[in-house]
Amino acid sequence: MKTRSFAVIGLGTFGSTVASELARFGNPVLGIDIEGRNVTRLAETLTEAVIADGKDELALKEAGVSGYDVAIVAIGEDLEANVLCTMNVKMLGVETIWVKALNRTHHRILTKLGADRVILPEQEIGQHIAQMLHNPLVRDYVSLGNGYHVVDFKVPDELDGKMVGKAAVFEKYSVRALGAMRDNQYLSCDEGDLTLRKDDKLLLLGKRADLRHFGDDLRDGN
Structure with missing residues (x-):
């Protein structure tokens, strides 16, 4: 099976779990979060971990997100940040995008934005x-x-x-x-x-x- 590379943006409980498991399976994983403590916690687990704002397209580009096969937008309660980050990774040309949604309305918005898979983890x-x-x-x-x-x-x-x-x-x-x-x-x-x-x-x-x-x-x- 061809190894795919993953960029996980948002390293809270959900995002850090996804990123750590993908890394455990032997995949190249880039972890991104605006909070330094979240990045530091996974620095030795992931291929690369970067402090960056998902709302900033340039910051994501400089982090190298466009070079990854799949982006997982795992930003939690900040709806605006979640939507803007999804738009940014889409603009950067990431082939496959999975996004964590907060509710059904958010789910519909993310689908319209072109997310390949929208997840409602709690539900x-x-x-x-x-x-x-x-x-x-x-x-x-x-x-x-x-x-x-x-x-x-x-x-x-x-x-x-x-x-x-x-x-x-x-x-x-x-x-x-x-x-x-x-x-x-x-x-x-x-x-x-x-x-x-x-x-x-x-x-x-x-x-x-x-x-x-x-x-x-x-x-x-x-």
Whole structure:
């Protein structure tokens, strides 16, 4: 996989986490913040860390932002700074721009400005946690768009010893089993002949409502 370079502007809790993780994966990462203490904290973690104002296009240019593949605008509560920074990295010709939004209205503004991905971290994390709290069998999930999700589902007692292709609950809710992890082994469900065991980690594909009803039925012992 080709290594991409990242410029993270705004090194608060969200931005510093993103920047540190990207660096941990071995990517070149430039961190920028107007507060010196935030920059100093990550100076030894990132490829480069610079004190600069995201509202200042010239300062971002001098920091070398235009030479990075992706810019992540992670400026927090300052709406004006967030919007101006997004405009600046767009003007500098950064190919891909991800931006943290404060609310739905802000989300629409950033989309109009040409951001490739607008993130509402608190809302997205809240939805993620609520889904897992609602049904303890759901270990994790990811949205694929168009209403489809892939769910990491813990196999309960009700499916222990059942063959994927013959368990009626899969057909009832139009949910497709993609595969399962048993200990450290991946098991394919392509032929529908996999016999499940309790506590297998089952990857399920389906629409959100079908996956929710599927999980609710099994959680309630139906």
